[in-house]
Amino acid sequence: MSQPAKHMSIGMNILGFGAHAGAWRQAEVPANAYLDPEYYSNIARIAERGKLDAIFLADGPALFGDIGQHPAGRLEPTVLLTAVALATRHIGVIATASSSYNDPYNLARRFSSLDHISRGRAAWNVVTNAGDAAAQNFGLAGAPRHVDRYARADEFIDVTLKLWDSWEDDAVIGDARRGRFADPAKVHAIDFVGEHFSVKGPLNLPRSPQGRPVLVQAGSSEGGKALGSRYADAIFTTQTTLVDGQAFYQEMKQRARQWGRNPEHLKIMPGLSTVIGSSEAEAQARFDELNAWYGEAGLIHQVAARVGLAVSELELDAPLPWERIGPVAEFERGSHGFLEAQLNLARRENLTIRELSRRILVGHRLIVGTPEQVADTLEHWFRAGAADGFNIMPDMFPSGVEVFVDEVVPLLQKRGVFRHEYQGSTLRDHLGLPYPASQYQRAAEAV
Numbered sequence: 001m002s003q004p005a006k007h008m009s010i011g012m013n014i015l016g017f018g019a020h021a022g023a024w025r026q027a028e029v030p031a032n033a034y035l036d037p038e039y040y041s042n043i044a045r046i047a048e049r050g051k052l053d054a055i056f057l058a059d060g061p062a063l064f065g066d067i068g069q070h071p072a073g074r075l076e077p078t079v080l081l082t083a084v085a086l087a088t089r090h091i092g093v094i095a096t097a098s099s100s101y102n103d104p105y106n107l108a109r110r111f112s113s114l115d116h117i118s119r120g121r122a123a124w125n126v127v128t129n130a131g132d133a134a135a136q137n138f139g140l141a142g143a144p145r146h147v148d149r150y151a152r153a154d155e156f157i158d159v160t161l162k163l164w165d166s167w168e169d170d171a172v173i174g175d176a177r178r179g180r181f182a183d184p185a186k187v188h189a190i191d192f193v194g195e196h197f198s199v200k201g202p203l204n205l206p207r208s209p210q211g212r213p214v215l216v217q218a219g220s221s222e223g224g225k226a227l228g229s230r231y232a233d234a235i236f237t238t239q240t241t242l243v244d245g246q247a248f249y250q251e252m253k254q255r256a257r258q259w260g261r262n263p264e265h266l267k268i269m270p271g272l273s274t275v276i277g278s279s280e281a282e283a284q285a286r287f288d289e290l291n292a293w294y295g296e297a298g299l300i301h302q303v304a305a306r307v308g309l310a311v312s313e314l315e316l317d318a319p320l321p322w323e324r325i326g327p328v329a330e331f332e333r334g335s336h337g338f339l340e341a342q343l344n345l346a347r348r349e350n351l352t353i354r355e356l357s358r359r360i361l362v363g364h365r366l367i368v369g370t371p372e373q374v375a376d377t378l379e380h381w382f383r384a385g386a387a388d389g390f391n392i393m394p395d396m397f398p399s400g401v402e403v404f405v406d407e408v409v410p411l412l413q414k415r416g417v418f419r420h421e422y423q424g425s426t427l428r429d430h431l432g433l434p435y436p437a438s439q440y441q442r443a444a445e446a447v
Contacts, residue, residue, distance in 0.1 A: 007419050008382045008412070009234075009267055009389025009431055011094065012047040012404075013056040014040055016071060018396030019273045019364075021302070022293030024071050026396055034071055037080060041087035043401050050405030051419050053430040054092030054123065056216075056236070056391055057081065061101050062133035078110045085118035092427030094123040094216055100149055101129060101138045104159035105199055111213045112164060112205045120209030120426035124160075125216040125236065126227070128153050150223030155196045157215070157231045162190040164212035165438040166202030182206075188440050210426050211436045220248065220340060229255030233433055234267040236391050238341040240365040241348055245270055245386030267388040267431055270381070271364035272374075275395045276403045280369055287368045290395060291358065299357035306342050316354045320346050341365075364393060371407035378408075379417055389431075 016034055017023040024031060033039040044055045057077040065072040077095035085093050093114065097107055107124070115122035128149035129135070132142040143149070171186035190201035217228035218236040228235045229252055239245040253263035275290070277283030291299060297311075304311045307325055314321070325343070341364070346356050360366055367377055381387045394400020412418035423429060 006388075006432060008378065008387070008417050009053045009269060010050075010409075010418065011054045011056045011092075011236075011269065011389070011391040012043065012052050012401055013058065013271065013391045013393045014043055014397065015058060015393055016074075018400055019393035020275075020287075020290045020294065020395040021070060021298060022290040022295075023396035025293035026290065028396055028399055031071060034073075035075065037075075037083040037087075039397075040080060041084050043397055044084050044088050044091055044093075046398060046401050046405055048088050048091040050409040051422055052091060052405070052409075053389070054094050054121075054427055055081075055084065056094040056125065057096060058125075059096040059098075060127075060129060060131070060134055061098060062131065062137055064131075064133065078114050081122070082114060082117055085114070085121060090121075090422045090425070090430075092121045092123060092214070092430060093118055094125050094214070094427075096125040096127055096218075098127050098129045098134070099153040099156040100144065101134060102156075104156050104197055105163065105201075105203070107156075108160045108163040108203055109205060111160075112203060112208045115208035115210055115213045116205065120428070122208070122210070123214035123216050123234075123427055125218055126153060126157060126232075127218055128223075146221065146223060150221075150227060152196050153223075153227055154230075155194045157227070159190070159192050159194070159197050159199050161212065161215075161231070162192060162439065163199070163201055163203040164207070165440060166190055167206045168438050168441050169207055169211070172206050186440075207438065210428050211438070214427050214431065214433070225252065225255060228252065229261075229266065230259050232266060233428075234269055234389075234431060237268060237270050238364055239270050239386070240341045240345040240360065242381060242384060242386055243348075244341070244344050245381055246384060249386050265433055267433075268386075269389045269391050270387050271391045271393055272378070273360075273364050273366040273393045273395065274374055274400065274404060275366070275368040276371055276374060276400070276407065278370065280373075283368045283370065286395070287358075300353065302360075303342070303353055303357050306339055308339075314353050317352050319350065319352060320356070371403070371411060374404070374408050375411035375415070378412065379415055382417055 029039060047055055059074055059077045063072055081093040081095050111122055111124045130143055135143040166188045168186040172182050173180045187202050190199060192199045214233045215231055216234045216236060217232035220237050237248060239248050249268050252268055256263045256266045275283050275287045277286050300311055304314055342360055367374055378390055392404060394404060413420050
């Protein structure tokens with residue numbers, strides 16, 4: 001295989017106590033640690049020690065899960081990541097926020113504020129929220145249809161980008177002696193009127209250190225792919241097999257070209273869940289212990305929930321009941337990307353439901369093995385044109401991030417596919433993305 005022309009990007013996804021639902025029972029940290037900013041700051045500092053690009057926080061505006069059996073609830077990501085940004089120096093901070101249950105002006109202001117506070121390390125991960133629970137917290141009976149959620153998201157992002165660009169880079173003069181703070185001719189009302197939003201603008205903040213925060217999109221449905229290829233700087237995706245990863249990578253790069261974009265400025269970052277041990281036997285024993293904490297019923301319930309069937313409809317040692325699973329495009333009860341990834345893996349390897357329950361954590365590809373095996377799979381996907389980088393989801397924290405940073409990262413560095421030091425100060429620098437010109441400056445230059 002030829003040497004890659006660039007380094008891979010790596011994000012660290014902080015999912016509660018870890019990607020495995022049994023992680024909290026292992027009690028590496030107290031059960032209330034998920035409410036302590038220092039818990040997240042510690043993980044971020046470990047990830048920063050490994051020169052990782054960013055930490056990533058998922059979110060949803062509803063209480064999910066069986067609160068009687070498992071910790072549930074999350075701190076609001078932009079508030080939490082303000083504390084994390086102040087506790088770190090280099091690593092990016094990516095917060096998830098819904099386009100379905102926010103308004104563009106407030107969200108644009110929150111993320112611009114986070115970018116200023118972090119000195120250019122902020123990113124917004126756009127989600128549309130498929131579940132009814134979130135919708136019912138905002139006066140709706142249930143989640144809007146998939147196509148409607150993405151239509152709103154498209155307009156939402158358009159408005160947000162215009163707000164982030166409403167101050168030109170040199171709008172602030174800052175001449176205290178002459179009493180001139182800014183040039184009003186370089187601060188623009190956006191006067192946006194659309195199907196979903198009417199926003200006058202401008203934003204009440206100057207352009208942030210990155211020009212505007214990095215935009216991340218998580219979704220592999222048709223609507224998600226259209227949205228991501230048009231707007232996103234990075235796509236967090238769900239492919240579980242190399243063939244599917246390569247196909248998605250090529251499709252998204254081609255879609256970016258069709259929008260007139262440089263495909264190198266769209267980073268494809270599949271998720272990878274990791275269970276790492278010094279030997280395969282040690283890794284498997286760690287995985288078995290976590291599975292025992294969660295229980296067989298919990299593992300099977302995860303499969304059932306993702307395919308939209310009741311546990312009673314599943315025979316554990318038989319394949320998925322394909323005749324009862326409709327087309328992915330018609331699935332309205334959850335993520336199209338997670339469903340497709342799970343179905344593709346089960347179909348390609350003819351997995352039983354019991355086997356499938358042990359092959360995917362939180363909907364993503366899983367590897368249970370040694371640091372060398374994890375490094376091998378990352379390098380292989382990167383060199384084979386299936387990824388520009390990865391979003392890592394360790395089984396539990398903090399040990400999962402520690403072993404990844406201390407044992408996997410040095411192998412990637414030795415192989416020449418990951419950085420030894422940060423080469424810039426912003427998240428755009430880490431990702432190899434250019435500084436974006438304001439839309440108003442581009443328009444003026446085109447005249």
